[in-house]
Amino acid sequence: MSKEILEKLYFKAVNKVKAKNLIQNNISLKDNILTLVDTKYDLAKYSGLYIFSVGKASxxxxxxxxxxxxxxxxxxxxVCLEEKKLKYIDTFKSSHPLVTKRSFKAGNLxxxxMSSLSEKDLVLFFLSGGASAMVEKPIEGLSFKDFEKVSTAVLKSGVDIxxxxSVRKSISQIKGGKLASYTKAKCLTLVLxxxxxxxxxxxxxxxxxxxxxxHYIIGNNKIALKEAKESIKNKVEKTKIITTKLNKNTKSAAKYIKEIVQKYDNNYDSFALFFAGETTTKVKANGIGGRNQELALRLLEETQFSENISILCAGSDGIDGNSNSAGAFIDKDIYSKIKKMNLDKNEYLKNCDSNTFFKKLNYDFTIKATGTNVMDFIFVLKIKRS
Structure with missing residues (x-):
């Protein structure tokens, strides 16, 4: 039952920042007047309207x-991750999370x-997470092989975004605002x-x-969590968005979350707590997993939560690291299952193999890619067991 509620909270949050809602809530057209958020543009003043989109939600x-x-x-x-076509806008399938030769081709396209447009044209540029890997044009003299070495090493180092x-910009001809310099058109950027x-x-x-x-920010994790919070406020004693800026390595994050949860556990019979942000981790082995599943594994290592508490750690994009899962669940029952199956969670942690661990227990959270990305969610739920 707790897993089902956590899953519903996840999808409430994710659906709020999916493209359909973001476009409907932020863009409108009436009598040739285009309204973006709170600004109006008369399309009659422009020769052409061009749409460019890059990222996981592209x-x-x-x-x-x-x-x-x-x-x-x-x-x-x-520039997207799907092999699909549109009626008015060209599409190109690129790669993620690593920069590949397709990323280079996407950058050139x-x-x-954009270079072919004039100052009489209007561009709406949609930007979402994942764009950094999906489009690239390296600085002169940097071969693909050398670029690949640099970007892969930095990606696996555990540094924050x-x-x-910053490293990506320093070796790129299009990042850090440089792409805008290639066009004379009037450009407006809408950001997830x-x-x-x-x-x-x-x-x-x-x-x-x-x-x-x-630039207009039309979607973020705060908007997503507010929707999830609203959906459960009448079913528990206390709801609280603890942070939308979680920015710690998985070990420190687990300790921080544990302390917050214990505080609320001592004071409320039921609650829903919401965390969002992006933890970091260093990849030191060749196991299958990601930062969300590693965080869940560290939460298991950190403490055994009380009887009525369950947790979901998951990426809002539906993808976690090199696994096919979005994240993992934790509840009181998982401890007896670990013992019964004689699993050493520390060994899986050491091998960066969190996905294998949770899949064996049937506690992995595996879904399709969501088509959006506002970093990671941690939902903590305490409900009375019937």
């Missing part, structure tokens, strides 16, 4: 914009299309944030973050 964003704007769209490009993207504090200098390695390009 295809779904572009698809929903097509449904809204239809033949008002002159053209554009969606973006530059080619700001450091990771996947970084701590919605830092526009970090999201997607700031492809279009130039002072001449207005």
């Amino acid at each position: 295809f779904s964003m572009a698809r929903e914009v097509e449904k809204l704007l239809k033949d008002k769209i002159t053209g554009g490009l969606a 973006l530059i080619e299309k 700001k450091v990771l993207n 944030s996947d970084v701590i504090g919605d830092d526009l200098n970090t999201i997607g390695s700031a492809l279009m973050y130039d002072k001449k390009v207005p």
